[in-house]
Amino acid sequence: GxxxxxxxxxxxxxxxxxxxxRCDPISGHTALYWYRQSLxxxxxxxxxxxGNSAPDKSGLPSDRxxxxxxxxxxxxxxxxRTQQEDSAVYLCASSLGQVKNIQYFGAGTRLSVL
Amino acid sequence: RKEVEQDPGPFNVxxxxxxxxxxxxxxxxxQSFFWYRQDCRKEPKLLMSVYSSGNEDGRFTAQLNxxxxxxxxxxxxxxxxxxxxxxxxxxxxxxxxxxxxxFGTGTxxxxxx
Numbered sequence: 001g002x003x004x005x006x007x008x009x010x011x012x013x014x015x016x017x018x019x020x021x022r023c024d025p026i027s028g029h030t031a032l033y034w035y036r037q038s039l040x041x042x043x044x045x046x047x048x049x050x051g052n053s054a055p056d057k058s059g060l061p062s063d064r065x066x067x068x069x070x071x072x073x074x075x076x077x078x079x080x081r082t083q084q085e086d087s088a089v090y091l092c093a094s095s096l097g098q099v100k101n102i103q104y105f106g107a108g109t110r111l112s113v114l
Numbered sequence: 115r116k117e118v119e120q121d122p123g124p125f126n127v128x129x130x131x132x133x134x135x136x137x138x139x140x141x142x143x144x145q146s147f148f149w150y151r152q153d154c155r156k157e158p159k160l161l162m163s164v165y166s167s168g169n170e171d172g173r174f175t176a177q178l179n180x181x182x183x184x185x186x187x188x189x190x191x192x193x194x195x196x197x198x199x200x201x202x203x204x205x206x207x208x209x210x211x212x213x214x215x216x217f218g219t220g221t222x223x224x225x226x227x
Contacts (some may be wrong), residue, residue, distance in 0.1 A: 042219040091157055105157040
């Protein structure tokens with residue numbers, strides 16, 4: 001079946017604008033994760049969802065970042081009032097929802113804040 | 115100190131060479147261990163899981179030493195197509211049904227003719 005799908009693949013925005021990034025997980029995967037990879041940096045965990053709830057939001061870098069997941073499927077990561085330091089690749093992953101399940105990644109959204 | 119540490123490289127090796135990558139992790143509660151591969155401007159893809167008993171998949175061998183909190187990846191008879199960044203990944207439990215992946219910054223491998 002289809003893998004994890006993310007859109008847009010690239011997003012260029014101006015500082016101060018809001019952006020929405022979308023993730024469509026693998027069908028049947030109950031756990032969904034957001035990560036961020038900045039240039040020259042490792043992947044940084046942001047938030048995860050089990051079903052529609054997000055038990056752990058501690059990885060979100062500031063209150064400008066929020067995420068939601070509806071219907072236990074598609075998730076949206078919203079960044080308000082974007083800053084240049086938000087420029088990064090935002091990766092989404094999904095898994096079957098058990099601790100040892102493999103996480104499968106989407107191709108990411110490359111965000112550039114000018 | 116970073117939770118997962120790797121030598122960033124780059125490792126430049128000729129085709130056919132054997133190359134080894136090492137990784138250390140700081141969280142003794144880490145439960146699962148993986149090597150992911152990431153090609154330039156692509157998403158990470160699972161290469162293999164890592165077990166204390168060792169895990170071999172063709173030319174790739176991964177090993178875990180829990181006592182030393184050390185993970186290794188050995189690539190034998192390297193190919194041009196092995197050129198990529200290799201990410202050491204450890205997991206810690208978030209809840210009973212989900213785990214958080216913590217990535218090292220990756221080790222870059224360049225295999226040359």
